[in-house]
Amino acid sequence: MNSFEAGFHPRLGFRRAIGRAFTVLCAAFGLAAVACLSVLLWRIFSAGLPYVSGAFLTHFPSDRAPELSGIRSSLWGTLWLILLTTLFSIPLGVGAALYLEEYAPRTRTMRMIQLNIANLAGVPSIVYGMLGLALFVRGMQLGRSVWAGALTLSLLVLPVIIIAAREAITAVPDSIRQASFGLGATRWQTLWHHVLPAALPGIMTGVILALSRAIGEAAPLIVLGIPIFLQSVPRGPGDEFTAMPLQIYHWTEQPADIYRSLAAGGIVVLLGILFSMNAAAVAIRTWHQKHK
């Protein structure tokens, strides 16, 4: 040890050992999560996949002939729900995020609003069901229609979309905005041509996560009074409907073994829809990056 080293105790071996231990710990946690998910998926797919067929998708559920049961009514109900919830929640959520990030004055009121939006993201979904029942089903006289379901789910996912979109908008470097304003652009042109496109991947991720949560929700729909067993397909947003989580819930409540397999089949289809939505998001992102 020369004179420059006096006073230092590097303990390099110890520091590296801690580093290695931390790596192992993180890898173990990661593997545990992946293992749980794999077991879950394997069990559901092995039980449900044999039941997923053309007939399963096109038959109505039946309590008299469960082996011929299908998810026709709930599949269409869920597709309608996704469509309308997407249409309501994306413009509202992204618009609110844009307002909060780019237009709103930084006042105490605005900070309170932002804090409350964050809190709303943590409110149990059943509370949204009660709100939807009072506001949409009874207040606006929408009944148990797709309108009422989609509006309720939109409220449910709105805080998540707003938060994700705000994060994405904040992450757009200010130098881009400055460049745009410096060229004589208005705020609207700056947002539309530069900020939103740059924030789009982040917004998409948030939207997909939020919508994935929405299509898996059963609790708020039950509070709305949406039937868990229905032998008709909604012809428009004003019709009554049921949704896949409700159908699956209904099947899991039945005593016979066949229903458990039907429920597993329903979950497989629900997962399929989820993966397709994710794939669509990835595709849009890729397309967007190519067409800059």
Added chain:
Amino acid sequence: MVNTLTTPRPFVPPPHASSGDHPAQDAAGRHAEAAPRDPVIRTENLTIRYGSYEAVKNISVAIATRRVTAIIGPSGCGKSTLLRAMNRMNDFVRGMKVSGRIYYHGQDIYDPSCDAVALRRKVGMVFQKPNPFPKSIFKNVAWGPTINGYRGNLAELVEESLRHAALWDEVKDKLHQSALALSGGQQQRLCIARAIALQPEVLLMDEPCSALDPIATQRIEDLIDQLKQDYTVVLVTHNMQQAARVSDRTAFLYMGELVEVDATNTIFTTPHNPRTQDYITGRFG
């Protein structure tokens, strides 16, 4: 205001280009040079505060037409703040308050009747760090004219702007590739091309070379030298040699105050204020 900007500007040499040297000081001293005739931009008792902090203190300075005016001074002296006030890029800074006046061709730009969006097309800006849009080279240049309703031939305008910015030969074969693939120096010249595509009258440059290597810096400096034939350039720089090399007039700011403004030659050889002398000889800053 004469509207020369809808048609391409004819190539007219600046009025004093032939005289080369600046007029000698008169008996009253440097003030002959401190007040150029017919300035494009003129500030009058300009004070800019961020909250309670005064970044710019009571500055009155005139920017000569088709000259390069350098603003020098140590970090935090208010030179960027002063520059950004000239096309109201300061508007986006929360808590900023402007008092005093800035005139662009006699119009007070902080008057409510002045449209900052319209102003920024005439008074363009080049930033410290090259900030091209994450789009193609062509779109970077074409976007400004497009949103401002340009009705001429866009492709010609893009080519001409890129030629003016001495970038055309390097990018003419890859106009539709991403601007982010260019080197830092090329990106900065693209930003200059983007700014001059709007046919502005003034170019504000905020330390345009501070992120560039010496060779790229040299090219930008050559470019600035050419640009002053058509444009009025205001250049904020940390680099005193750069100010000495490219500017016609230099303003020295210290702690938010304008210490001295004069012909660059005078500032660097016979400054009147001892603080200027100390700064340019490297005794502080």
